[in-house]
Amino acid sequence: MSERVLDIRNLKVVFPNELGIIRAVEGIDLEIEKGKCVALVGESGCGKSVTSLASMKLLGNSGAIVRADKMELCGTDIRELSDKDMQDFRGKRISMIFQDALSALNPVMTIGKQLDEIFIRHFNVSKKEAKEHSIEALKLVGVPDPAVRYKAYPHELSGGMRQRVLIAMAFACNPDLIIADEPTTALDVTIQAQVLDLLSDLQKSHHKALLLITHDFSVVVHMADEICVMYSGKIVEKAPAKELFREPLHPYTKGLIGSVAKMEDKKGKFIQIPDSLPNPMNKPSGCYFHPRCACATEKCKTYMPPLRTLENGRQVRCWIQEEAHEP
Template sequence: MEKILEVKNLELSFHTFAGEVKAIRGVNFDLKKGETLAIVGESGSGKSVTTKAIMRLLPESSSEFKNGQILFNGKDLTKLTDKEMQKIRGKDISMIFQDPMTSLNPTMTIGKQIMEPILKHQNVAKSEAQKMAIDLLKLVGMPQPEQRMKQYPHQFSGGQRQRIVIAIALACNPKILIADEPTTALDVTIQAQILELMKDLQKKIDTSIIFITHDLGVVANVADRVAVMYSGKIVEIGTVDEIFYNPQHPYTWGLLSSMPSLDVQEEKLYAIPGTPPDLLNPPKGDAFALRSEYAMQIDMEETPPFFKVSDTHYAATWLLHPDAPEVTPPATIIERMKRFPNSRYYESANGGILK
């Protein structure tokens, strides 16, 4: 498939009173046309900063691109002026933020707010923009869209406000839609509706989606590929089945083991020990080593490169080095691996396990 976005060796820092925070440390990934890429990880791992860097929404006074490229349609977004980015932001690349109430202007009707990007980026009359806004509200499943156009954000429920935010993001048929934890502020029932809506919209408008979340349960339903982030780096990337059923990095094992499951009758839910490292002074070697029971001496000294698991699956862990000792993943991970044909623990039809 055609690549619509490429992030190459991106490094970004924040300048604070305490010093330089190395927030993004050599991130590489691409986004293909029509696919959904989920970026997952704990809070503070760099997910939102990466996508805000793509949108160029970080404050220039305190943030700095140290290295790398963000290539969209052959243009490096890190080199564009703010005026040049304004032509791309909202038109070619749109973003859905976490809290719909803070994304909407409480003093403007939602009709005006949906029409605003249409009038700015498309050469249409106000009457045409109004018709397009009504069609967008219909598209996102808003009842009585003509009447709702005249109402204000406080007159809607949380789920309805998120639908309005999605309508605004889709106003100019963007090539890339970035969704930054769009369901976190919603209850479980509404969350499921919004996720189903996004899957349906992607088929209708053929856009590419970057989906940011810390909820792996959400990922399974929406993503084609998954990138796992930790401490400002991507540590594993692969198809959704590869990440869920054949994970290779100990951090991915920890994230998956901490997910509640109806299949596992454990009294306690697993929690990854320790806390993420301080990026004012990033650790030498593998940043996850101090929290991992599988860490080796080399993890403390050298940063692991990406090792190839398959043509679509890569993980940055020394455990995949040919000379690394054999380790046994947690029992919950082995149970997952039994369902994946290319896993070393795959449970064959006759009941045997291949190692």
């Protein structure tokens, strides 16, 4: 039987401020099984990072109001956990890889010391043992000369190496769930390929659950088992990765996939989605995507479509699909 690592039902996150309420996440269901990789894809500002922070309970000081019907991590309800218990959870059961390695690492500490901290905090080991673990962890992610690099400061390493160190930190305590928030956006193409291969290999060999957050479809296609496309705080389409690329159903997904430059393409213009995301304080009526949608109807302008599960198990939030599948 498959084990469910993360199970979130109807997650809502709002940020109240002087001018109004920003509804960042509006009712999201997310579940990840052991050994699976789920990708959350969408433009900046669609709420994907807020979702990941909320599932690590890292929104405490931001003034956000987080509500969910269910938030379970390996069977533990994390809504009830105290801050102290949550600290034990983070790192050990759930960990995160951030986008910009240079700002995620402490610039005045050697990477070795930063890795040691994790082992000392979670396993109560001596400094000497921690060092052994750290060098082992660096070796695992393919850092050359781990014993030498152990003493290096973050600025002495290249971008790809720093990202490897972050991955080493995330895998250090053998957590059940790893959240990677745009792990390769700041990297060059050749290094991006290296880091993605590494992440994918580690996830598969350690049989971990991975939540991958990105705006770039080309990153997820070969890694993810399931893809959730987010738009303006709601999931608009959810499908197994291969099927999503073979036949995208939501017009937004079609536009996103079309706008990625492909090697097979002929010279010429790109397919584009016009305009940009709606203002989160002032979202349009009806389907949030209708002002940018080429096939929007009157119904789309007034009513928000539900996230409907089709016969083949795929989920899509669109009136056009709704009508096409009506009996």
